[in-house]
Amino acid sequence: MKLNFQKKAAEQMCADAEIFYQQIKKRRSVREFKPDPIPDEIIENCLLSAGTAPNGANLQPWHFCVIKSQEVKSELRAAAEVHEHKFYNGGVPEEWTDTLKHLNTNESKPFLEIAPVLIAIFQKASTHDHEGIERKCYYAKESIGIATGMLITALHQSGLATLTHTPSPMNFLNKILDRPSSEKPFLLLIVGYPTDDCEVPDIEKHGIESIRTYH
Ligand SMILES: Cc1cc2nc3c(=O)[nH]c(=O)nc-3n(C[C@H](O)[C@H](O)[C@H](O)COP(=O)(O)O)c2cc1C
Secondary structure, three states: OOOOOOOOOHHHHHHHHHHHHHHHOOOOEOOOEOOOOOOHHHHHHHHHHHOOOOOHHHOOOEEEEEEOOHHHHHHHHHHHHHHHHHHHHHHOOHHHHHHHHHHOOOOOOOHHHHOOEEEEEEEEOEEEOOOOOEEEOOOHHHHHHHHHHHHHHHHHHOOOEEEEEOOOOOOHHHHHHOOOOOEEEEEEEEEEOEOOOOOOOOOOOOOHHHHOOOO
16 A cells, blocks of 8 residues: 655644654653543544554564553552562562662552552464464563554653562563463553652753764
């Protein structure tokens, strides 16, 4: 099929790139959420956006579990905190926990119960192609990373805050969410509105000179 590509004027492109940067740089990882509900329609459209991501051989190696049930959220919090307790109490090399000190995070994860929506993202080892043939997914991690980035961006653009959460290990997600062992938990996204007095770590992003070279 023919691509429907409409070239924009250079000035428009420059303006759009600047506007997008100004919007996306406001995204921050939030750890204090309000319980206010989110319209399902927003979540559905953001997941559809994630599903447009480029991916290896178009095998789309992802599955998204949207969790709204209070009971399931409480179960996930309890399971995550068991792992987080180990993590913060000698379960991983000190070098790792040292890198997190400036974020002031700890084993307590109330946001897992408070935020209105959690999205557990699973990476599939194989999926069915357009002819229904089961195919091993290549570049699955790269693909799901791109889709997750697009999901976070879509949620941000919709006016929502997120936290990328990776309790380690994450196998409890398969059990609680009834996903097959062939699916690997990729990460857990916490989605909602920040509290009115929400604080975020005072961190900086690298400037352009240190993240790019021209050749
Ligand atoms: C793959 C990945 C895993 C992360 N895991 C956690 C986590 O388990 N807990 C947490 O509080 N933050 C987690 N974060 C959030 C990072 O700490 C955060 O993105 C980083 O400090 C930069 O802050 P910013 O997102 O506000 O720009 C994770 C981020 C990524 C990309």
